[in-house]
Amino acid sequence: MASNKILVIDDTTVVRVKVREMLPPGNFQVLEAKDGLEGLNLIRQEKLGLIMLDFLLPKMSGWEVFQQIQSQPDLRKIPLVIMSGRKEEVTEKIIEPFEYFEFLGKPFDQKQLIGAIKSAMTKAKQPRQEPSQKVAAPAVNNAIAATSSSEGESAAQIQALNEKIAKMQAEIDGLKKQLAQVVTFIKQKIK
Template structure:
């Protein structure tokens, strides 16, 4: 029986097969998802030793899956390897250094894959501090008398948070573009 259950979320069959073939035989049970939505559904159904997540996915992007994982404390502890052929697309959304997950550039070889998995496992064990990332408010059961009016207020606050997060993401992207432009001009 495989001791480690790994989920590979990638829209390219070749990458999913490549990961399966590069892992040492017998130690791993590999489940596959071809898009973000399918991957997130599997994450909610199973407990994984490791998640390998492509950043550019159909139906639900890797960024959106990443946000869902980070929003749940039990999932946040799962070792994570984010894969992409274009690292700048990842750094537009998540700034370096990547403290709690590992990045694996595509294409990759077996040595790089194993190294990324080991690094992700080590990073997942690091103690987490409160992040500055904004997450949608998760309402808690309320037994107080004011519980009746809070639903509309919470929804309004969640909408404001989502709007602010979108503005922050846009500003980060613009800042990355400005820095890239300046670096090109300085050369």
């Protein structure tokens, strides 16, 4: 059997080693990345059979890596397992049910790891719609898919997501204004 390349992107050495040790020997070549930027570079350079992505990473977060993967059709086809010790951090950004990737909560055992990998492989084979160019497109698409029971529910969820986006944008604008004030204050003190 040909060796399958698995990329484990996690800032914790223990987790990377644990994944390597839990996989059946001889079947997989495990590549490791300690931050999101290094991981994204390996994703672009290597022909991968699976990506295991921690959600909280230095240099570039798992969320940012996920968005980069989703924005490129060839990368979206790679089976993906998102790992986190706090599932709510993932569900804040990506609405359940997770259609195209598998979630693996930390800590995990070998049975959970193998189950997550098998599930991710199955999910990656499912046909999917092309996402729109908006940043929030994965969340909106998942919200629509999650509520196929009625159009009213979908519209309500989309409206709620749009309101959250508007609220976050207002917060960002407020923070930018505060930052500009701080910079002005510092410049005045330096003179």
